[in-house]
Amino acid sequence: MSTRRMSTRRRLANAIRALSMDAVQKAKSGHPGAPMGMADVAEVLWNDFLRHNPGNPEWSNRDRFVLSNGHGSMLLYSLLHLCGYDLGIEELKRFRQLHSKTPGHPEYGYAPGIETTTGPLGQGFANGVGMAIAEKVLSERFNRAEYNVVDHHTYVFLGDGCLMEGISHEVASLAGVLGLSKLICIYDDNGISIDGEVTGWLQDDTVKRFEAYRWQAIGAVDGHDPTAIAEALTSAMAETDKPTLICCRTQIGFGSPNKAGTASAHGSPLGEAEVLATRKSLGWEYEPFEIPDDIYEGWDHRPKGGVLEEEWNELFGRYQQSHPELAAEYKRRLEGELPETWDEEMAAFIQQTQSHGESIASRKASQNSIEVISPLLPELVGGSADLAGSNLTMWSGSKALTAEDASGNYIYFGVREFGMTAIMNGMTLHGGFIPYCGTFLMFMEYARNAVRMSALMKLRNIFVYTHDSIGQGEDGPTHQPIEQITNLRTTPNMSVWRPCDATETAVAWKCAVERRKGPTSLILSRQTIVHQHRSTEQLADIARGAYVLQDCDATPAVILLATGSEVDLAIASARLLDDAGMAVRVVSCPCLDVFAAQPEAYRERVIPTAVRKRIAIEAAHVDYWHKWVGLDGLVVGMSTFGESAPGGDLFREFGFTAEDIVAQVKELTG
Numbered sequence: 001m002s003t004r005r006m007s008t009r010r011r012l013a014n015a016i017r018a019l020s021m022d023a024v025q026k027a028k029s030g031h032p033g034a035p036m037g038m039a040d041v042a043e044v045l046w047n048d049f050l051r052h053n054p055g056n057p058e059w060s061n062r063d064r065f066v067l068s069n070g071h072g073s074m075l076l077y078s079l080l081h082l083c084g085y086d087l088g089i090e091e092l093k094r095f096r097q098l099h100s101k102t103p104g105h106p107e108y109g110y111a112p113g114i115e116t117t118t119g120p121l122g123q124g125f126a127n128g129v130g131m132a133i134a135e136k137v138l139s140e141r142f143n144r145a146e147y148n149v150v151d152h153h154t155y156v157f158l159g160d161g162c163l164m165e166g167i168s169h170e171v172a173s174l175a176g177v178l179g180l181s182k183l184i185c186i187y188d189d190n191g192i193s194i195d196g197e198v199t200g201w202l203q204d205d206t207v208k209r210f211e212a213y214r215w216q217a218i219g220a221v222d223g224h225d226p227t228a229i230a231e232a233l234t235s236a237m238a239e240t241d242k243p244t245l246i247c248c249r250t251q252i253g254f255g256s257p258n259k260a261g262t263a264s265a266h267g268s269p270l271g272e273a274e275v276l277a278t279r280k281s282l283g284w285e286y287e288p289f290e291i292p293d294d295i296y297e298g299w300d301h302r303p304k305g306g307v308l309e310e311e312w313n314e315l316f317g318r319y320q321q322s323h324p325e326l327a328a329e330y331k332r333r334l335e336g337e338l339p340e341t342w343d344e345e346m347a348a349f350i351q352q353t354q355s356h357g358e359s360i361a362s363r364k365a366s367q368n369s370i371e372v373i374s375p376l377l378p379e380l381v382g383g384s385a386d387l388a389g390s391n392l393t394m395w396s397g398s399k400a401l402t403a404e405d406a407s408g409n410y411i412y413f414g415v416r417e418f419g420m421t422a423i424m425n426g427m428t429l430h431g432g433f434i435p436y437c438g439t440f441l442m443f444m445e446y447a448r449n450a451v452r453m454s455a456l457m458k459l460r461n462i463f464v465y466t467h468d469s470i471g472q473g474e475d476g477p478t479h480q481p482i483e484q485i486t487n488l489r490t491t492p493n494m495s496v497w498r499p500c501d502a503t504e505t506a507v508a509w510k511c512a513v514e515r516r517k518g519p520t521s522l523i524l525s526r527q528t529i530v531h532q533h534r535s536t537e538q539l540a541d542i543a544r545g546a547y548v549l550q551d552c553d554a555t556p557a558v559i560l561l562a563t564g565s566e567v568d569l570a571i572a573s574a575r576l577l578d579d580a581g582m583a584v585r586v587v588s589c590p591c592l593d594v595f596a597a598q599p600e601a602y603r604e605r606v607i608p609t610a611v612r613k614r615i616a617i618e619a620a621h622v623d624y625w626h627k628w629v630g631l632d633g634l635v636v637g638m639s640t641f642g643e644s645a646p647g648g649d650l651f652r653e654f655g656f657t658a659e660d661i662v663a664q665v666k667e668l669t670g
């Protein structure tokens with residue numbers, strides 16, 4: 001086709017194709033196929049539907065766009081570049097190179113306009129569901145007659161891989177129940193995944209599948225026909241009760257004469273010769289990374305985006321006049337600031353918890369904390385994967401979010417740990433929320449990759465993980481976490497608290513809420529744990545992650561390090577050792593990542609280098625602790641799976657009694 005005869009739309013889309021194949025070719029790795037296949041759909045969506053402002057990627061009422069098939073990252077980088085985001089052509093030339101803004105998969109925080117990190121297939125879809133929930137709840141909270149200050153769509157591109165992943169079932173099902181009508185997903189139905197034609201492993205009737213989830217599903221749209229794409233998007237926008245899935249038939253690697261429609265276009269450079277042939281077949285007459293002015297002009301969204309945001313600013317200005325308090329609260333929430341009374345209220349609550357001195361399960365203490373924190377923080381939205389009564393994630397003001405009533409602050413996630421966690425990620429990314437969600441610590445594993453993504457993106461999420469050890473008892477080894485705490489502690493950016501009583505639990509909650517740049521896991525007991533007495537200084541030191549809870553007069557002969565339910569065991573053991581004339585210090589270690597970040601002088605005061613006889617006690621995997629006890633110390637922990645029995649019996653069976661600890665100390669100290 002000659003350039004003159006080619007439609008403008010196709011030329012605009014071909015710019016994506018050229019940039020994508022050239023960047024992948026230059027990087028000598030990457031995925032040209034999906035961007036080339038989805039280019040026409042993306043062109044229609046981004047030029048005619050998406051409300052965004054390249055001049056301000058942070059505009060709070062922008063439409064959200066998620067590329068769930070994140071391997072097609074060059075599609076997104078091309079779009080951002082062409083529309084006028086601050087992502088220059090030099091960055092596209094540095095695709096997949098060290099310190100570029102264009103890593104292999106879109107990484108949140110690297111390039112402007114990247115709404116979430118995608119790559120682990122299916123999770124971007126879940127993030128999109130979370131963003132749509134956030135929009136629904138925020139709009140209910142803040143919109144007033146004539147003032148739709150929160151009013152945007154969430155668009156998700158997804159591929160066969162996303163739909164094959166189980167998480168897509170979890171979140172599509174919930175999105176249908178919640179009637180997320182402003183969620184519009186576009187399926188790149190190209191029939192190809194890495195291993196070849198998907199009919200060998202995917203024969204779902206996707207339209208029927210999504211209709212069964214209570215979605216509007218639009219099938220067999222020609223993904224290379226702008227008119228058909230626009231019509232489908234218009235139907236999606238008109239739907240007010242259900243989310244929409246648009247299934248677009250596309251050709252992977254569209255334009256490549258020898259590779260289009262085949263798996264060889266999926267995940268490797270087309271090759272120099274094929275790139276040339278593709279240029280020819282697309283009628284693209286320009287050098288690699290050369291975009292003619294008229295194409296840039298056709299794509300430039302800055303003027304339109306500026307007008308869109310200006311209109312919204314004007315609306316928000318009037319809203320501010322007529323609803324000043326709401327407007328201020330909206331800003332506070334979107335900026336993630338805590339209310340002014342926060343410090344004072346939390347200090348009083350922590351003090352009161354200490355004076356009250358109640359011995360309760362830390363999951364119950366967590367619920368007490370939620371009860372106090374939630375009225376202060378309307379942005380706290382809770383949920384549990386069908387374990388509300390066990391995780392104790394509900395408080396007296398919990399109200400369910402439903403399709404009909406978005407004024408709720410509690411999400412019944414159902415038995416969907418992975419979906420729940422990835423949805424939380426999406427809500428946090430959207431802004432305006434601090435989500436927390438619960439499950440048994442053991443089932444964190446079902447959610448594991450979304451937990452990791454939360455840490456990777458440094459999101460302020462709070463994970464309530466109860467039934468923290470063999471202490472949970474009768475449910476047996478399937479439900480008793482062993483290696484999970486280590487797993488969380490070795491996840492970069494994750495903060496892990498395992499509090500020993502109600503007071504430490506209250507401090508853990510405070511720190512979790514205040515932690516703006518990363519998630520927190522709260523590891524909580526099912527069983528009652530004993531309240532500990534503390535001085536004012538000890539109370540203040542909880543927030544330093546580890547502190548001396550019980551000391552001796554002389555230089556300690558041994559230091560006992562413990563967390564959670566094992567702290568009281570350490571205290572009891574120290575008492576026996578003290579009776580036997582040994583100088584023992586007990587250090588409570590509710591949060592070792594926080595402790596590790598303390599100044600050296602403080603750490604040295606708590607665990608002096610000179611005291612080499614150290615015993616760590618924790619009913620979890622032993623290996624994590626060796627760096628704290630050193631070569632001359634030992635760990636009382638678990639290195640096998642548990643058993644089914646009452647928790648007390650299991651503690652005895654696995655050596656968690658004061659007598660056992662005393663024997664270990666005597667052996668260590670000779």
Ligand SMILES: Cc1ncc(C[n+]2csc(CCOP(=O)(O)OP(=O)(O)O)c2C)c(N)n1
Nearest residue numbers: 034071119120121159160161192193194266
């Ligand atoms: C959870 C997860 N598993 C595996 C992969 C590796 N992977 C990347 S793309 C892909 C195939 C996806 O197929 P499809 O969505 O059809 O992409 P297309 O071939 O259309 O580009 C796989 C298995 C991944 N990124 N994430």
